[in-house]
Amino acid sequence: MLVTSGLFKTFANRPLLSRRSILKMRKLNPFANIPTLMTAEEIIEFSHNRSTRISMKSSLRMKKIERTRIREITRLQEFTKQIKIKIGDVVEQFPSLDRLHPFYIELAEILVGNDSLKQALGAVYNCIPPIGDITDKHLQAIKLAGDFKQMKKSRSAAKGRISSILRATAENIDFVIEAKKTLSKLPGIAPNSPTIVCAGFPNVGKSTLVREVSTAEPEVAYYPFTTRRVIIGHLRVDEHSVQIVDTPGILDRPMAKRNKIEREAIAALKYLAHVIIFMVDPSEACGWTFEQQINLLNEVQKMFPMNPLLIVLNKVDITPPEKLEIARKKLPNSQEIIAVEGVGVEKLMRDAVEQVDLVPLQESVADYLASLTDR
Template structure:
């Protein structure tokens, strides 16, 4: 969502009044206007132009923001998590209010200048400018908020809603980024995502002539759900709108600093949040493991767990087979 540069009230007024003066000067240079009407035409041009210039800028800002309810649910949640949809609508409402009042002032003072003696024109122009300035200054907080929204949403991830989407989960240092690069064969796109520590990572690959989108969210799906606040839980819901499946990565070697028991507990919590989405268990760093009962008990807890070494590229064929199955299920559902 591209929000244009948001001016301050002073910048809006300066632009409007400068353009008003320019048009007034052009009107002053017109020799065909009768002398007894020229003063009124000059001041009317000043007021009408100032109103129209400011209104045009406000309208361009309002029109640049799409109707939130028409966006995909992921983006609706993303915007709500980042800046609050209600606050965004309220700020846009402030600009709409100002647009309406300026339209009234343009008509009211244009009429007063036209319908009164010439010696009153300058007085009405000054009154109009005072009221225009008052209206614009009243939406300062709305302009400030929209500037904040522009900055906050400038790195909103570009998501392909037609692609099969797989979300990666697991504690830090279990090999998520390594696996993402192995599957996609390239460095992923990195963009800000609310309440992640490093920014969402999106990689793309193609299987059976269909785009596959792999998403990793460092700082979100790598810690206990019970420790998250309400806003972070909403961020999980946003991901739920995207995910066709989740790859949950266990570090079988525990060199990530988390025990398999802790990792299993995180899996259970995420499974509760994404209760309608298939979650595939991957046991990574198996090249560091000599078969033992401790590790095997966690592997055996899953019917279809996949043993891999992301660093060595081992087990990728099984992951690709799983992705093929996800594709097939997705096609059947659509």
């Protein structure tokens, strides 16, 4: 528990953000707003049900065959209309990848593959013209049909052929649905809030720190690779609303050898970090040596030379004095914390926010607010 008063004590008793506003933050993920999408079979069944339930108005004085003709035409039109709406939903409700925040573009690439996603969306969309053609052709046949049987036959032939087109692209629809499921779990990012990204080897205590200072509740465990995706927490540092990003641990190895989870962490550093907190565990209780952690630190500094970076020695409560001495000598500009007890974390957050150039962020918020009143 926290020993400090003021800023962080408030978090323990009263969360910074209500559940509602946290849900709202999630909505900042463009994939979280996509409505539920139907599979090919669901679309067919839904459209069929709609088409059989449609009521049509026709005069009772009309001949029975003409009333049947109108009914068959209306049913087929309704079937096609619903199919097109639902196919349109799959494609149009998906945010246009090119216009997204680069973090989401990169994550979509890592998690689902942007080319595969675009190809699946394109294939689904390409079903619409042939469906229109089949409908027109069969509507024409119904209009010209001389008896009931022919009318019904044309209507059901059209529905059968349209259903086949849809079934042929079922895999593409499934791909889009899966992609939506995966991407909607990504955190929402407030693009103009100062953002601290916490990185380091697995098991060094990143999630412990993020839990301690923010609204996020990432899992903490004594074993490595606990955090498997990027998690965002929110906190207030004086008058600033700040985001802190917990990342999966990264190992000291070449980029080409990194797995999807590590690449997610790198994407957070690359696209979200205004300031990086690089956490080192000098006790080596994490399972990796101090030297290995230094190598990773050097690599991260090389990858992001423009980013302010704070080095933090965590777990100083269990670090033997001789190891702590070596760490202090090697990293003279580091801060020491005990994340698990909240010791040193308030100063760390203040120092991190101080590193962020807030002026451009504030200006972009001001521009945004001004653009709202201009309308």
